[in-house]
Amino acid sequence: MKNSVPYHELLSEYPNMEVLFDQSMATYLLSDVKHYKIPEFECNGLDIGYFLAHTGSISYTTTYGNRTYFAYLSCLEDKRITKKSEQFKDLGLSISCGYIPYADLPNYFGTKLGLTGTYEACSSYEKQILKAEYAFNQCFTIPSLFVEKKSLNDRGVLICGGKRQQTFYDTIRDQIKECVECGSPRACLIFFSNDAAVMEYNLFLKSKPLRSAVPHLLLGEDADDIRDEKIVQACSRGRVTLISRTYGRGSDFVCRDDETIANGGVHVVQTFPCELKAEEVQIRGRTCRQDNPGSYVQILFLDDLVEFGITDRRDENQSWSEKERTQRWKHIIDTKREEVLLKDRFDILQKKIKYTQGRYDATKAFIEAASTEQYNAAVRHLTELQL
16 A cells, blocks of 8 residues: 555655554554454445334444445446446545544633423433533423323233234233224324334234234335325324334324324334433324323333343232233333443443543644644644544
């Protein structure tokens, strides 16, 4: 690489940056060309795509820096890509100019204002961060434009052990049947952790089909026009929609079907535990839109609660009634989320912040040197950032 014509042309234009270029090549290019197949990628004949676990689908807009460039060049070389993509028209040597944590960007502003409908659902860890790191010391409550949702029928939490497809999937299916295969059918929205989970459950329903409804799928990869149409239709009487968690926040599932409203409104089923209580509140809020009636239940698989520190039913009391059991489990999960899951997650987060602090300090030093025209010092700080 150092003997190549482009490298010498680069040095002739920037003669004082040879050390910086060499370190960038050694740190990034040489490492990335060896490992360009990690993570695994897909090629559609034009672009490079990566599987995203949180959506369960392939993204052709996600990139991994030079590794994606080398994956593209590899596909060009073996003719899996035959037409050059606009996405890769500017291949070249990238030099990192610093590391600024997204989390610290609000602290560059003199005044910070936040608006949320889920502050009360925030964990103690999140509230402490808002106070200690961002100086949010005042909180005001703005009354809702709608009447308080007293019409929500919260059925609590059902915990399923055994085999996933026998107990867990069947329990979800029973919930759907109760909602749409009765004398007063409603609309049923079932939220899954990602697109892959939606597709897997849809296959299960094909093997054990519902009597009166064919499930519709709402996936994270759906185009905007298709997505909007599915959201509008999802609250129709007797309709069953299997939904990726992406739509648990911000999607307006408004029911305009008078028969559905008269029969009890939209029924929401959540099939995975939320790491943050705020997400659970948002999913629950997909029913009872604009003061319509509705119901909500969580149906969870015991194995999915391991990260919460829940591996069995030892917290259950055999004397509990069925209604009491569903509400008690809700409290148990909330407690374990705070004591086990979030404690571990925020401990890891603090370690990452401490690890990146050195690079962040070097970045601020580079910005300061460059803004005061101390170019030798700026190059030195840039060189440090490549190490």
